[in-house]
Amino acid sequence: MSADLKFSGCATPFAGPFSGVIRAGSNIGLTGPSGSGKSTLLKCFADLVEHQGSISLGGRQQTSTPAAEWRRMVRYLHADIVWWSHRVSDHFSAPGRLDPLLDDLGLESSILDSAADSLSTGESKRLGLLRALQDSPEVVLLDEPASNLDGDNQEKMLNFLTEYHRHRKCTMVVISHEPAWLQRLCHSTVTIQSLRSGS
Amino acid sequence: MSNPPLQFWHLGVGALSMLVIGVCFWVTRLGLVRSMAVSAIRMCAQLLLLGLVLELLFEGRVWWWTVLFLLVMIVVATRESTQRLRRRLQGIANLVVPFVSLLAAALPYTALLVLVVFRPQPWHEPSILLPVFGMILGNVMNTVSLALNQFFQNLQSGRHIIEQRLALGHEIAEITRGFRVDAARTAMLPILNAMAVTGIVSLPGMMTGQILAGESPEQAVRYQILIWFGIASGAGAACLIALHMSLRAVTDSRGRPTRIFERPE
Numbered sequence: 001m002s003a004d005l006k007f008s009g010c011a012t013p014f015a016g017p018f019s020g021v022i023r024a025g026s027n028i029g030l031t032g033p034s035g036s037g038k039s040t041l042l043k044c045f046a047d048l049v050e051h052q053g054s055i056s057l058g059g060r061q062q063t064s065t066p067a068a069e070w071r072r073m074v075r076y077l078h079a080d081i082v083w084w085s086h087r088v089s090d091h092f093s094a095p096g097r098l099d100p101l102l103d104d105l106g107l108e109s110s111i112l113d114s115a116a117d118s119l120s121t122g123e124s125k126r127l128g129l130l131r132a133l134q135d136s137p138e139v140v141l142l143d144e145p146a147s148n149l150d151g152d153n154q155e156k157m158l159n160f161l162t163e164y165h166r167h168r169k170c171t172m173v174v175i176s177h178e179p180a181w182l183q184r185l186c187h188s189t190v191t192i193q194s195l196r197s198g199s
Numbered sequence: 200m201s202n203p204p205l206q207f208w209h210l211g212v213g214a215l216s217m218l219v220i221g222v223c224f225w226v227t228r229l230g231l232v233r234s235m236a237v238s239a240i241r242m243c244a245q246l247l248l249l250g251l252v253l254e255l256l257f258e259g260r261v262w263w264w265t266v267l268f269l270l271v272m273i274v275v276a277t278r279e280s281t282q283r284l285r286r287r288l289q290g291i292a293n294l295v296v297p298f299v300s301l302l303a304a305a306l307p308y309t310a311l312l313v314l315v316v317f318r319p320q321p322w323h324e325p326s327i328l329l330p331v332f333g334m335i336l337g338n339v340m341n342t343v344s345l346a347l348n349q350f351f352q353n354l355q356s357g358r359h360i361i362e363q364r365l366a367l368g369h370e371i372a373e374i375t376r377g378f379r380v381d382a383a384r385t386a387m388l389p390i391l392n393a394m395a396v397t398g399i400v401s402l403p404g405m406m407t408g409q410i411l412a413g414e415s416p417e418q419a420v421r422y423q424i425l426i427w428f429g430i431a432s433g434a435g436a437a438c439l440i441a442l443h444m445s446l447r448a449v450t451d452s453r454g455r456p457t458r459i460f461e462r463p464e
Contacts, residue, residue, distance in 0.1 A: 047455075048366055076366045077366070078362070
């Protein structure tokens with residue numbers, strides 16, 4: 001079970017300051033024009049960019065929690081996925097347990113044996129999601145998880161994320177440029193015009 | 200056997216061969232003519248000046264003159280080791296990392312060779328201390344330069360991998376291990392290659408010099424083996440220190456890369 005994610009006075013040289021609370025177990029959509037600071041905001045939550053202000057999960061402050069531990073609790077998934085080992089399965093701690101999840105996302109289990117650089121953009125996207133979720137983070141921050149997917153796979157992604165959230169009861173924040181898709185996935189949607197400094 | 204003293208016109212013969220190659224490069228438009236000319240003039244000026252300074256140092260045998268000269272060598276090597284990098288550290292770290300690496304690697308191995316093996320009287324005998332230090336420092340400087348260049352390039356080309364693995368909760372030391380292994384291999388390769396073929400493909404400069412000066416080949420070989428161990432150990436130590444320090448310098452307290460990507464002018 002996750003805890004409230006609180007942020008106060010968060011600012012980077014390019015965005016903020018911003019403050020607020022994301023309630024435990026909520027499922028929030030984030031939309032807005034490109035360059036408005038949505039990804040930067042989520043990267044602050046995930047401790048991937050240097051920022052001012054404070055962020056806490058439950059009673060735990062980001063700065064007083066070891067960085068790797070924090071990022072295992074608060075997981076950010078990039079919009080473009082990269083791979084570092086030759087085989088896809090090398091990126092998973094327990095590739096044998098992925099079969100049902102692969103099926104839910106419209107992927108064959110044999111894809112785990114393929115070379116990472118042979119994946120299509122859509123395959124890479126879906127496998128990247130599984131890679132990010134494999135150790136069940138408390139907070140899941142997804143940056144355009146459905147971009148570059150065809151209609152059928154967007155639908156599979158939607159069903160997968162809906163079921164995942166319902167089953168795991170994690171906190172989820174999803175960025176998307178497709179409001180209709182986002183509204184079907186999330187309990188509420190926030191539109192950001194600009195988080196850029198000075199705006 | 201003693202060698203005839205060299206006159207300036209002897210050096211002119213050597214310069215002529217370089218001039219011919221320079222003309223060939225210019226005619227075939229391969230470029231580098233200006234760099235060749237500058238490097239050749241710089242080399243002549245530096246060595247002639249060095250000759251004068253060494254004469255003074257050898258005659259004076261004042262310990263702090265020798266130490267001062269060692270310091271100048273390290274400062275120049277520090278600057279040169281980062282001068283031609285495609286990417287550099289920002290700020291003072293660009294000097295501190297190579298300086299500490301060079302100092303911490305070259306000095307102990309020089310001290311070991313000079314104080315344990317050569318045992319000159321006095322300990323700061325410049326005719327022993329300076330050549331030994333120079334041989335180790337020159338090789339160590341190249342190693343540091345190659346290691347940093349490759350490591351920074353790896354960090355730049357792997358920046359997306361770094362960020363995505365950080366996001367997955369991996370530690371920066373673990374993420375960059377492959378980058379450091381690759382950088383160390385690149386940096387140590389010239390020395391390992393040279394050691395592997397020494398005596399077969401090439402005769403090392405110090406050994407050749409000793410033989411030309413009348414030393415027995417067997418003794419010259421022993422000295423050369425010792426120097427090779429000093430060079431290889433110093434280079435390995437410098438490589439380890441430079442890579443460790445530069446990783447610290449390019450990441451913040453949360454393991455995020457912050458200051459890698461300044462491009463030199």
